[in-house]
Amino acid sequence: MRLRVEFISSAVHDEPAAPGVDQVIAMLERAIKSYGARRAVVAFSGGVDSTVVAALAARVMGPGVVTAVTAVSPSYPDGELEAAREVASSLGVEYRTVQTHEVEREAYARNDAMRCFHCKTELYANLARLLSEQAGAGAVLLAGANADDARDFRPGLEAARQRGVRNPLLEAGVGKSPVRAIARRLGLAVADKPALACLSSRVAYGIRITPNLLARIDRAEQAVRSLGFGLVRVRHLGETASIEVAIEDIARLRTHPRLGNLVGELRRLGWDEIVVDAEGYRTGSLNVLIQRQGSARPGGDLPLGQPAGPPLLSRSCEQGDWERSKDLCQHEHA
Numbered sequence: 001m002r003l004r005v006e007f008i009s010s011a012v013h014d015e016p017a018a019p020g021v022d023q024v025i026a027m028l029e030r031a032i033k034s035y036g037a038r039r040a041v042v043a044f045s046g047g048v049d050s051t052v053v054a055a056l057a058a059r060v061m062g063p064g065v066v067t068a069v070t071a072v073s074p075s076y077p078d079g080e081l082e083a084a085r086e087v088a089s090s091l092g093v094e095y096r097t098v099q100t101h102e103v104e105r106e107a108y109a110r111n112d113a114m115r116c117f118h119c120k121t122e123l124y125a126n127l128a129r130l131l132s133e134q135a136g137a138g139a140v141l142l143a144g145a146n147a148d149d150a151r152d153f154r155p156g157l158e159a160a161r162q163r164g165v166r167n168p169l170l171e172a173g174v175g176k177s178p179v180r181a182i183a184r185r186l187g188l189a190v191a192d193k194p195a196l197a198c199l200s201s202r203v204a205y206g207i208r209i210t211p212n213l214l215a216r217i218d219r220a221e222q223a224v225r226s227l228g229f230g231l232v233r234v235r236h237l238g239e240t241a242s243i244e245v246a247i248e249d250i251a252r253l254r255t256h257p258r259l260g261n262l263v264g265e266l267r268r269l270g271w272d273e274i275v276v277d278a279e280g281y282r283t284g285s286l287n288v289l290i291q292r293q294g295s296a297r298p299g300g301d302l303p304l305g306q307p308a309g310p311p312l313l314s315r316s317c318e319q320g321d322w323e324r325s326k327d328l329c330q331h332e333h334a
Contacts, residue, residue, distance in 0.1 A: 021185045024178060025056070031168045032060045037140035041131050042093075043123060043165070044068035045076075046084025047196035048183050049144030049176075053168060055091055055186050057142060063092035069130060071100040071123050074211040075198040078218050087190055098126045108200075109209045113153070115200060120159035128163060141165045148175040152283060194231040195283060203236045216269045223265050227256055231281050234266075241271035247280030 032040075040061060042054040050068075057066045068088040072081060081097070088095035100122050102108045108118040124141070131139050143160055145167040150157070160167060169179060176195075183191035199214040207213075213236065220234040224243060229252075233244040245253055253259070253276060266274050 021178070021181045024172075024174060025182055025185065028056050028168050028172055028174065028182075029060050031172055032057055032142075035140045035166055037061070037138050039065045039139040040067070041127055041139060041141050042066065042068045043127060043141070043143040044070050044084060044088065044095075045144070045196055046070065046080055046087050046190070047144070048188070048190045048193055049146050049169060049179055051087055051091070051144075051188055051190045052179050052182050052186070053142050053144045054088070054093055055183075055188060056168070058091050058093050064094075066091075066093040067096060067130070068093050069096045069098055069127055071126065072097050073100045074103050074214045075119070075200045075209075077196070077199060077221070078215075079222075080196065087188075090189065096130070098130070100126055103200075103209055103211055103214070111200070111203055111205055111207055111209045113205055114155050115205075115209070117155035117159050119198065119200070120156035121162075124159060124163040124165055143167050145170040146175055146179055147173045148283075197283075202233055204238070207236065207238060220266050220269055220271075223262055224253075227253070227258055227262060229253065233281055235277070236271075239272040240275060241266050241269075241273070242275050242277050244277045244279075244281040250276060250278065250280055 038061065040057045042050060042057060044050045044054055054066060054068045068084075068091070070076070070081060070084045085095055102119045102122040105118055105122065108115055108122070127141055131141050141164065143165050145154070145157060145160065146169040150170060157167075157170075159165075174182075180191055199217050200209050202217050203209055203213065217234055217236055220241060221232050224232045224234065224245070229245050229249055231246045231249075235242040235244065243253070256262070263274050
């Protein structure tokens with residue numbers, strides 16, 4: 001079945017792929033049914049992955065026994081909460097929020113490579129309390145990790161494993177592209193919504209996480225989106241803000257008539273230098289260990305307000321760098 005899912009990923013925009021999508025939907029529904037639960041609590045960000053999981057759970061169990069729960073904290077982007085509420089309402093499932101306090105945890109705030117583990121530990125502890133209220137009904141805790149996440153360094157998956165969280169997309173080998181195909185097939189409004197991740201994922205490892213810093217990043221990303229860009233990340237690299245947009249949008253950003261206003265706004269938010277990452281957006285771009293004398297800037301950045309030229313720094317994404325990053329983390333947390 002994994003081969004079929006990969007085929008769908010490559011043909012997601014072709015009409016003939018629809019029967020394959022239906023097969024994957026049926027496979028995922030069987031997986032959720034196999035959990036043997038009569039109720040489900042879904043870790044729900046309002047993004048496409050968690051929405052697909054919630055929708056499939058509602059189809060299998062009935063919407064009346066599915067609860068979508070959004071964790072609210074400084075790491076959750078402003079403005080997403082109401083959108084998540086509307087999506088949950090469209091599914092007909094119960095919707096709840098919980099306040100999480102991961103930013104107050106020293107293990108999280110120090111922002112080492114295991115930050116995501118501590119975040120998910122906080123999240124799943126809160127959701128487990130909700131789950132305990134429904135334990136008599138045989139409840140299961142579901143989350144929306146997909147197969148592509150397993151290709152990146154995601155310590156949050158270990159937190160899920162420890163808590164007994166089920167990730168049906170990941171378990172079935174379903175990646176992001178087929179997830180979007182499923183969302184389209186089910187008529188979900190979020191099918192083409194840009195990827196959503198917590199604001200702390202924008203902060204280079206080793207720089208302390210604070211609510212004020214996360215609010216700055218959120219405002220910076222809103223400023224970039226206001227220029228007409230959907231997929232946006234503003235990475236905090238100390239004194240430098242590195243903007244990532246879809247690679248096809250880089251030239252448009254650099255020639256945008258309001259670019260000067262954007263640069264000024266980001267500088268007012270506290271960054272001395274504003275750059276555009278010439279490689280464009282890619283998930284987990286800070287997971288490659290980058291250490292250069294006197295600079296923490298990702299490779300290929302183009303400083304705004306200066307003529308475009310060759311990359312200022314060439315980032316290496318070779319396997320050796322990735323292995324060194326993992327080794328550092330494993331040594332630190334042994």
